[in-house]
Amino acid sequence: MEAFTTHRGILAPLDRANVDTDQIIPKQFLKSIARTGFGPSAFFDWRYVLNGDPNPEFELNEARYANRSLLVTRNNFGCGSSREHAVWALAQDGYKVIIAPFRGEGDDYIPGFADIFKNNCSKNGIVTIELAEDVVEQIFQIVYGQEGLEASVDLEKQTLTLHGEEDLSFEFDYDASVKNKLLKGLDDIEESLTYLEDIESFEKTHATWITL
Amino acid sequence: MAKTLFEKIWDRHLVRDLPDGTSLLYIDRHLVHEVTSPQAFEGLRLSGRSVRHPELTFSTMDHNVPTDDSRLTIKDPISKAQVEALETNCKDNGIHLYGIGDDHQGIVHVIGPEMGITVPGLTLVCGDSHTSTHGAFGTLAFGIGTSEVEHVLATQTLRQKKPKTFKVEFTGKLQPHVSSKDMVLKLIGIIGTAGGTGSVFEFCGEAVESLTMEARMTICNMAIEGGAKAGLIAPDQTTFDYILAEDRPFAPKGEAWDKALAEWKKLPSDPGAVYDRTLVIDASKIAPQVSWGTSPGMVIDVDAPVPGLNDVPGYSAGDVQKALDYMGLEAGQKLTDSKLDIVFIGSCTNSRIEDLRRAAKVLDGKKKADHLRLMVVPGSQQVRKQAEAEGLDKIFKAAGAEWRWAGCSMCLAMNPDKLSPQERCASTSNRNFEGRQGAGGRTHLVSPEMAAAAAVAGHFVDIRDWNGGN
Numbered sequence: 013m014e015a016f017t018t019h020r021g022i023l024a025p026l027d028r029a030n031v032d033t034d035q036i037i038p039k040q041f042l043k044s045i046a047r048t049g050f051g052p053s054a055f056f057d058w059r060y061v062l063n064g065d066p067n068p069e070f071e072l073n074e075a076r077y078a079n080r081s082l083l084v085t086r087n088n089f090g091c092g093s094s095r096e097h098a099v100w101a102l103a104q105d106g107y108k109v110i111i112a113p114f115r116g117e118g119d120d121y122i123p124g125f126a127d128i129f130k131n132n133c134s135k136n137g138i139v140t141i142e143l144a145e146d147v148v149e150q151i152f153q154i155v156y157g158q159e160g161l162e163a164s165v166d167l168e169k170q171t172l173t174l175h176g177e178e179d180l181s182f183e184f185d186y187d188a189s190v191k192n193k194l195l196k197g198l199d200d201i202e203e204s205l206t207y208l209e210d211i212e213s214f215e216k217t218h219a220t221w222i223t224l
Numbered sequence: 225m226a227k228t229l230f231e232k233i234w235d236r237h238l239v240r241d242l243p244d245g246t247s248l249l250y251i252d253r254h255l256v257h258e259v260t261s262p263q264a265f266e267g268l269r270l271s272g273r274s275v276r277h278p279e280l281t282f283s284t285m286d287h288n289v290p291t292d293d294s295r296l297t298i299k300d301p302i303s304k305a306q307v308e309a310l311e312t313n314c315k316d317n318g319i320h321l322y323g324i325g326d327d328h329q330g331i332v333h334v335i336g337p338e339m340g341i342t343v344p345g346l347t348l349v350c351g352d353s354h355t356s357t358h359g360a361f362g363t364l365a366f367g368i369g370t371s372e373v374e375h376v377l378a379t380q381t382l383r384q385k386k387p388k389t390f391k392v393e394f395t396g397k398l399q400p401h402v403s404s405k406d407m408v409l410k411l412i413g414i415i416g417t418a419g420g421t422g423s424v425f426e427f428c429g430e431a432v433e434s435l436t437m438e439a440r441m442t443i444c445n446m447a448i449e450g451g452a453k454a455g456l457i458a459p460d461q462t463t464f465d466y467i468l469a470e471d472r473p474f475a476p477k478g479e480a481w482d483k484a485l486a487e488w489k490k491l492p493s494d495p496g497a498v499y500d501r502t503l504v505i506d507a508s509k510i511a512p513q514v515s516w517g518t519s520p521g522m523v524i525d526v527d528a529p530v531p532g533l534n535d536v537p538g539y540s541a542g543d544v545q546k547a548l549d550y551m552g553l554e555a556g557q558k559l560t561d562s563k564l565d566i567v568f569i570g571s572c573t574n575s576r577i578e579d580l581r582r583a584a585k586v587l588d589g590k591k592k593a594d595h596l597r598l599m600v601v602p603g604s605q606q607v608r609k610q611a612e613a614e615g616l617d618k619i620f621k622a623a624g625a626e627w628r629w630a631g632c633s634m635c636l637a638m639n640p641d642k643l644s645p646q647e648r649c650a651s652t653s654n655r656n657f658e659g660r661q662g663a664g665g666r667t668h669l670v671s672p673e674m675a676a677a678a679a680v681a682g683h684f685v686d687i688r689d690w691n692g693g694n
Contacts, residue, residue, distance in 0.1 A: 189385075
């Protein structure tokens with residue numbers, strides 16, 4: 013995996029909550045046995061009209077977002093199917109960072125991202141940033157208000173900065189293990205195989221009705 | 225210290241805690257299907273790694289498979305290539321494969337339990353979000369992405385952060401004709417599709433204990449629709465009887481059975497075990513559920529009106545408006561007034577023999593409404609065989625249904641079975657997302673009995689007081 017340290021690019025909005033992975037990459041594209049080629053199919057059903065032309069009503073198709081590499085959206089992004097194709101599609105369509113709001117606390121807590129999607133992002137070098145709902149609302153307003161707005165992320169420092177008329181920075185929480193992996197571009201399997209001895213000794217004591 | 229069912233399974237599978245705060249968790253069973261595995265096998269090849277435990281890896285084809293008589297010859301060249309890639313990958317790596325034409329082919333989450341691959345107390349994963357189904361046995365089962373599929377193939381482990389525990393207790397008894405599908409839809413309607421994120425549900429209470437194994441699988445199947453990592457139900461005599469009831473080739477036998485059973489009996493949560501969150505739902509008050517929108521959390525009692533823009537907890541007025549527009553509905557209208565075009569009975573949620581029996585009981589001696597199409601798609605070839613032995617296929621055909629071969633079919637439209645734009649479908653599947661069953665298609669999620677009754681009436685009815693169309 014390519015390491016992620018800092019990134020600066022154009023920020024685009026997708027003002028929808030509960031965007032599911034069926035929307036990010038519809039099923040007809042899951043038939044591929046390759047890991048590449050998914051980019052142009054990201055958000056396919058929203059992005060194109062029936063004859064294949066870009067849908068002028070889909071906000072990410074606006075010319076001002078043509079070169080975007082950061083996305084700000086609403087809560088529970090990436091829910092539904094576990095298909096990693098959704099993350100491959102976003103990565104190959106140029107997205108490096110996705111920002112979504114968390115809401116509430118305790119029993120009322122609603123996260124920015126669905127679990128499997130967020131985990132899949134961490135395996136593909138996409139940084140998923142969760143910020144409070146009012147902060148994300150503020151980011152939406154700034155993005156809508158300024159054409160070509162750039163934003164940058166410093167993962168080491170855990171900061172997101174909007175480069176508007178003046179710079180505006182936000183700090184975000186990040187899982188330490190995922191952060192370390194992204195910063196170094198580590199390969200999970202290679203890492204886990206350094207514990208091969210532990211796996212082997214575990215297997216020796218695991219019940220045989222389980223190990224078949 | 226008192227432990228929950230989840231904690232017992234987690235502790236039993238912990239290879240070690242890692243310095244980065246994650247845990248290396250041993251995986252007992254790995255199920256594989258054609259859609260989410262080719263890139264994982266390719267990754268193994270590129271890095272020169274091999275499958276660590278092919279004997280713990282089980283594979284079938286379900287998503288791409290046509291369910292009509294053309295099933296043995298896939299016409300779509302891309303689907304065909306994907307299915308062939310799985311054949312090659314399984315052959316090259318010595319992995320069990322129940323492919324097209326095999327007597328045991330079927331939806332991966334139907335054949336696992338059927339073959340005794342799924343038993344209590346395991347960790348089980350698959351590159352498929354509905355892997356949560358297997359939690360019905362008291363086994364920790366969850367969906368993973370393709371990178372993790374590769375990780376399991378290479379190491380037989382996963383790196384995981386320990387999830388939270390979320391107890392969902394269904395008290396009381398269900399009303400007649402109300403099913404476990406209604407229980408789980410009701411739950412998602414309450415907590416929303418992100419309500420369980422980061423947690424493992426444990427379903428319990430009188431209404432859960434009295435469910436059959438297959439009904440339990442339906443609840444756990446849709447745990448992911450509530451955002452949860454997994455759903456669990458404590459194993460009990462119902463579980464053990466289910467495993468013993470048929471010849472399940474991979475279930476423990478003889479001495480191994482005795483050892484396993486002794487372990488399984490220790491699995492239920494200890495009295496006084498603490499959960500991170502608890503929710504109690506009175507099962508006796510649950511009405512048959514119908515989804516009205518484009519998210520499984522957009523669900524109502526069958527006799528309730530379609531909600532207004534500001535009446536749906538967890539969804540903004542804008543989201544509700546988009547959903548109403550997509551579904552061709554207006555706030556205040558009754559779903560019982562909407563004409564249906566297709567009724568689909570199938571999917572990993574509701575395609576097992578009991579689901580088909582319940583649907584057949586409603587359809588027995590009746591005809592589907594003339595204007596609609598009724599599809600019944602068994603979850604596996606074994607389910608199909610059993611249904612035919614019981615004469616259910618005759619009931620379905622006499623009612624005007626198409627009796628199909630096993631596969632995912634119209635649940636996700638990766639195969640020839642799909643909705644056309646604006647077609648309205650009563651579906652026993654799990655997701656009503658935009659375009660899920662075909663671009664522009666409109667999905668209403670319901671139980672098999674509700675779907676069967678809707679097929680006869682031509683629109684939704686309240687199965688509790690329906691007179692059978694007479």
